[in-house]
Every structure is written in C-alpha cells, then in structure tokens.
Amino acid sequence: MLLKHTLYYFLSRGVPGIVSFLAIAVYTRLLEPGEFGIYSLVLTLVSFCNVVFYQWLRMVLGRNYPAHRDSPDEFLAGVGTLFLLTTAVAGVAVLVAALLTEDATMRQFAAIALAMLVAHAAFDLVLALARAMLKPGLYGLLLGSKSVLAFAAGALLALSGLGAAAPIWGLTVGYALAIVLFGRKLVASMRPGQVARADLSAYLRYGMPLTAAFALSWVISGSDRVILTWLLDEAATGIYASGYDLGFQILTLVLVVVNTAAYPLVVNALERKGEDAARRQLRQNGEAILSLALAGAACLVIIGSPLIELVLAVEYRDGAKSIFLLVVVSSALAGIKSYYFDIAFQLARATHWQVVSVGVAAAVNVVLNLLLIPRFGILGAAWATVAAYAAALIISVLTGRRQFGLMPALPSLLKSAIPISALAALGCWAMLGIAGDATVLALVLGLVGAAIGYLAGALLFNTFGIRSAIWSRLGERMKS
Structure with missing residues (x-):
C-alpha cells in the first residue's frame, strides 16, 4: 500500500x-x-x-x-x-x-x-x-x-x-x-x-501545540533570511535563498512525497486495524524516510556543482556553492525529524512535546545566526541551520518513542538505510563520472545511477516491503 x-x-x-x-x-x-x-x-x-x-x-x-x-x-x-x-x-x-x-x-x-x-x-x-x-x-x-x-x-x-x-x-x-x-x-x-464546543476544545488542544511547533520550525528555516536582510542586505538574502531553495527543495520534495502517502496510511491503520497494523506501517514508513533522506543527501552532494551551474544565473552561483553541502545536510536532518520522528507526537496526541524540540532548535538558530552572520555572512546562516536541525532531531528521537511506543528504534532502521544510501551514492558517482561535463545529460545519468543503486539496495533489504510487494503482484498474475 x-x-x-x-x-x-x-x-x-x-x-x-x-x-x-x-x-x-x-x-x-x-x-x-x-x-x-x-x-x-x-x-x-x-x-x-x-x-x-x-x-x-x-x-x-x-x-x-x-x-x-x-x-x-x-x-x-x-x-x-x-x-x-x-x-x-x-x-x-x-x-x-x-x-x-x-x-x-x-x-x-x-x-x-x-x-x-x-x-x-x-x-x-x-x-x-x-x-x-x-x-x-x-x-x-x-x-x-x-x-x-x-x-x-x-x-x-x-x-x-x-x-x-x-x-x-x-x-x-x-x-x-x-x-x-x-x-x-x-x-x-x-x-x-x-x-460543537467539545469538538472545538479537542481540536484546539491537539492543534495549538502544533501551531507553536510549526511556528518555531519556521524560525529555524526562515529567520535566517530575515536576519540576513537586517544585518546585511536584500542581495545577500537573494543569493542565500537561491542556494538554500535549490538544495533544500529537492530532497524535501522526495521526503514530502513519501510522507504524504505514508501518514494517512498509518493513521488509518491505527484507527481501523489496531496497534499491530500501525507498528508494521510505521516500520515501512521509517525505512522509506531514512533511506531516502540519507541516499538523497549523498547524491545531491555529488551532483551539487553541476546542478548549480545549470540552474542558477552567474551572479548567484559562487554563493550557492559555498552553502550547498550544509543546506543538503540540513534538509536531511529536517526531513527525518519532521516526516518520521515527529509523527510519534501526532499519533499519541501529545503534540505539546513537539514544541520542546523545535523550541530549543529555534533558540539555537537565532542565537547562532546573530553570532555567525556578521562574521561569516551567508555561510554563517547555513551553519546555524545545520546546528538547529541537529538539535531538534536529537530531542525528537529521545522523546518521541516515550510518547508513542510503537515507533521502531533508530538503530534497527539504519541497518538497511546506510547500505542502501551507499549503493545509491556509488551509482550516482559512477554515472556522473561517465558523463563528465556539467550538462543536463550528466545530471540525468547521475540521477539514473542513483535510482538504480537505491532500487538494488531496497530490493536486497526489502525496504518498505518493496520485494514482498513485487513477489505478491507476480504471484497474483501467475495465478490469473
């Protein structure tokens, strides 16, 4: 499913x-x-x-x-x-x-x-x-x-x-x-x-902590642009935003796709089929999110320079290249936190705990932006973002499973996510090396290599049940 x-x-x-x-x-x-x-x-x-x-x-x-x-x-x-x-x-x-x-x-x-x-x-x-x-x-x-x-x-x-x-x-x-x-x-x-008044009260108890959590998440992802404009100028913000959006949106797009499909499935499993079904669905979700986040980050680092050369105008490129690696790391950390570990707070209806992780991270982000931007410019803003998302992820991992005990442990998910990511990165690097120059064809070949490596790893480890699903479909066709 x-x-x-x-x-x-x-x-x-x-x-x-x-x-x-x-x-x-x-x-x-x-x-x-x-x-x-x-x-x-x-x-x-x-x-x-x-x-x-x-x-x-x-x-x-x-x-x-x-x-x-x-x-x-x-x-x-x-x-x-x-x-x-x-x-x-x-x-x-x-x-x-x-x-x-x-x-x-x-x-x-x-x-x-x-x-x-x-x-x-x-x-x-x-x-x-x-x-x-x-x-x-x-x-x-x-x-x-x-x-x-x-x-x-x-x-x-x-x-x-x-x-x-x-x-x-x-x-x-x-x-x-x-x-x-x-x-x-x-x-x-x-x-x-x-x-109904009772429904409104329940909605507010569930939703208001999430509002605080997402607002603080915005502080992590958006306050850097406000502070850059305040301490430097709009041009610095524009250059930073071009590199940030290019690196962050690509990986976030992949993880949003999986989460968009996965979250309703786990909610339906919990509401209609019980805890065992929810636990199985959560394992599949976690395997998909972690493996794609790590594999996507590794491959983006490999294709980053030719991607920037092709997409951005000349006056944006040097600044974008200087922050791209940090932006990709931030995107992976943010995706793993938001689209997997934070789900525990929502399923347990304990969304006030989600505020804690992003609150600490937001404070870290603002303080580091104020300290680092005057000295390092847009690079300081990128370092502050990495530190903030890392802090948020650590807190979310440590507190999430306490609120919703069905969440699989992180080490068990990483056993397949790490080797799959390595295979995807190897495929991307090999195909990009064959292409050579920074062209559209080179990027396409790099992505094809990454997809082949990832698919091979997913089949090997049966990530999110892909091998089982394929065998099941083949079995149905053979019977018919």
Missing part, C-alpha cells in the same frame, strides 16, 4: 518539482539578487503567517477525518467555519502589522501578501482534504495545476518588469485558479456550519 500510494504522489509531485526548478532558474535570471531577496523575504513571512494561523486546522483535518469518514458532513462543516474565523483574525493581524511597521518595503507588499496568504491557506486546506480522503489523483491535479499556473503568471509578470511582486502575484493567481478549476467540490463539502 505504501509503495502504491508513494508512486501516485511521486507522479503528482513530479510536475511541481520540475516547475520549482524552472522557477528558480527563470527568476534568478529575470530578477536582480535584491529583488529575488525581497520576493524570498515576503514569501517567508507569508509562510510564517500561514503556519501560525492555519497549520493547526490542516493538522486537525488530517488527523480526525479518518474517524469521520463514514459521515463527514458535520465534521467538514465545522472545519469550514473555523477556516473563515481564522481568516478574519489573520486579516486583522496582517493589516495591523502593516500599519505598525516602519519598513517601507513591507508596507508596500502588505496587501498582496494578505491576498497570497488567504489563497495559500485555502489551497492547502483543500489539498489536506484530498490527502485525507486518500485521493492521490485529485491531489496531484491540484498541485500540478497550481504550480504550472503560478509559474506561467509569475514569469509573464516578471517579463513585464513588475520586479519582486511578479512571482508573488503569480503564486496568488496559481492558488486561486487551481481551487476554482479542480477544488470546487471539496470547497463545497466544507460549507460552514456549527462546531
């Missing part, structure tokens, strides 16, 4: 992934580093508001929908009401912040940022419902259409000379049109209705 759903979500995430790389390549050529820095900063702040105001509601939807699957109308009506109330609060907060700030740039972008925030939040809620309903086809259609529409609109506006506002308006248009074209039925199912 995990393999099947992962393949569905991989296809659905493939188009957005390709579009994201194209967007980085196009925007770093159409925007100056300072403009790209402003765009990155606004995007970061909108993401923060999205987490603070809306993340809890998406998590409530994902965690509780399986229990209401047979009669979801009342539950979804409550979700719709909570979304509208949350949007009203978010709108007032953003407008007040814009009036109070002395930063002219932030005042200039306040209105568009608010429009993007609401469109982003609505789109994410529709996506969360499609995922909870186990509809990967619809999920992929929504995500793919949003990416293509946002990129097309943003690129056209950038060509017209709109500057930093172009990609922001592009994203806003993409979110809105994707909902109108493909998410209307899901929006209609969340037509506002009454929310």
Whole structure:
C-alpha cells in the first residue's frame, strides 16, 4: 500500500518539482539578487503567517477525518467555519502589522501578501482534504495545476518588469485558479456550519501545540533570511535563498512525497486495524524516510556543482556553492525529524512535546545566526541551520518513542538505510563520472545511477516491503 500510494504522489509531485526548478532558474535570471531577496523575504513571512494561523486546522483535518469518514458532513462543516474565523483574525493581524511597521518595503507588499496568504491557506486546506480522503489523483491535479499556473503568471509578470511582486502575484493567481478549476467540490463539502464546543476544545488542544511547533520550525528555516536582510542586505538574502531553495527543495520534495502517502496510511491503520497494523506501517514508513533522506543527501552532494551551474544565473552561483553541502545536510536532518520522528507526537496526541524540540532548535538558530552572520555572512546562516536541525532531531528521537511506543528504534532502521544510501551514492558517482561535463545529460545519468543503486539496495533489504510487494503482484498474475 505504501509503495502504491508513494508512486501516485511521486507522479503528482513530479510536475511541481520540475516547475520549482524552472522557477528558480527563470527568476534568478529575470530578477536582480535584491529583488529575488525581497520576493524570498515576503514569501517567508507569508509562510510564517500561514503556519501560525492555519497549520493547526490542516493538522486537525488530517488527523480526525479518518474517524469521520463514514459521515463527514458535520465534521467538514465545522472545519469550514473555523477556516473563515481564522481568516478574519489573520486579516486583522496582517493589516495591523502593516500599519505598525516602519519598513517601507513591507508596507508596500502588505496587501498582496494578505491576498497570497488567504489563497495559500485555502489551497492547502483543500489539498489536506484530498490527502485525507486518500485521493492521490485529485491531489496531484491540484498541485500540478497550481504550480504550472503560478509559474506561467509569475514569469509573464516578471517579463513585464513588475520586479519582486511578479512571482508573488503569480503564486496568488496559481492558488486561486487551481481551487476554482479542480477544488470546487471539496470547497463545497466544507460549507460552514456549527462546531460543537467539545469538538472545538479537542481540536484546539491537539492543534495549538502544533501551531507553536510549526511556528518555531519556521524560525529555524526562515529567520535566517530575515536576519540576513537586517544585518546585511536584500542581495545577500537573494543569493542565500537561491542556494538554500535549490538544495533544500529537492530532497524535501522526495521526503514530502513519501510522507504524504505514508501518514494517512498509518493513521488509518491505527484507527481501523489496531496497534499491530500501525507498528508494521510505521516500520515501512521509517525505512522509506531514512533511506531516502540519507541516499538523497549523498547524491545531491555529488551532483551539487553541476546542478548549480545549470540552474542558477552567474551572479548567484559562487554563493550557492559555498552553502550547498550544509543546506543538503540540513534538509536531511529536517526531513527525518519532521516526516518520521515527529509523527510519534501526532499519533499519541501529545503534540505539546513537539514544541520542546523545535523550541530549543529555534533558540539555537537565532542565537547562532546573530553570532555567525556578521562574521561569516551567508555561510554563517547555513551553519546555524545545520546546528538547529541537529538539535531538534536529537530531542525528537529521545522523546518521541516515550510518547508513542510503537515507533521502531533508530538503530534497527539504519541497518538497511546506510547500505542502501551507499549503493545509491556509488551509482550516482559512477554515472556522473561517465558523463563528465556539467550538462543536463550528466545530471540525468547521475540521477539514473542513483535510482538504480537505491532500487538494488531496497530490493536486497526489502525496504518498505518493496520485494514482498513485487513477489505478491507476480504471484497474483501467475495465478490469473
């Protein structure tokens, strides 16, 4: 089941992934580093508001929908009401912040940022419902259409000379049109209705700690850009963001695909089949996340230089290369923590413990950014991010299994993850060496080599049940 759903979500995430790389390549050529820095900063702040105001509601939807699957109308009506109330609060907060700030740039972008925030939040809620309903086809259609529409609109506006506002308006248009074209039925199912007081209390107890946790996670991933802009300038932020997004998004994309498929499966197993089924599903999830995180990080380090040469404009390349290794390590640490070990807190409904790990990491990140950026620039910001994610992962590993005892131990998962990663890295290195120059063909061959090495290791160790699934399918075909 995990393999099947992962393949569905991989296809659905493939188009957005390709579009994201194209967007980085196009925007770093159409925007100056300072403009790209402003765009990155606004995007970061909108993401923060999205987490603070809306993340809890998406998590409530994902965690509780399986229990209401047979009669979801009342539950979804409550979700719709909570979304509208949350949007009203978010709108007032953003407008007040814009009036109070002395930063002219932030005042200039306040209105568009608010429009993007609401469109982003609505789109994410529709996506969360499609995922909870186990509809990967619809999920992929929504995500793919949003990416293509946002990129097309943003690129056209950038060509017209709109500057930093172009990609922001592009994203806003993409979110809105994707909902109108493909998410209307899901929006209609969340037509506002009454929310029982007992349900609201339970949702808030579950969701509010997650809001704090995800907000603190934003501090780890986003505060570096704010501090870079404050201590240095927008150009430094733009160069840092180009290298960070290129390295972080690639590996995160792979891990998000697996988690998107895996989390609903383990929740359904726990709710409908009991602890033994959940334990088996968690082992498969852990094997997939750890092996892909380690293998992906190793292969990205190998192909990093030619990738940067091909994707980024000349003025961004040296800075991106200087931080790429650290960004990849940060991405692997963040993915393992968020998409596997933090699941324990959510399954146990003990989300307040998740706040502890990210709280410590956020403090580490901010302190190190303030200390290291003035001396080392963007390299200092990258080192601070590595240290923060490492601290968060350690705390999550130590506390997670205490809250949800079904989680397999880390050493048992690493027994297969490490050799599989080595085989993937070897395949990537060998094929890239054959190709030689930094070309699209070289990157494709490197990725093909990595995929072959990973698949060979997965089959050898039966990672996430892939060998068993293949033998089972072959057996069914032979019987028929």
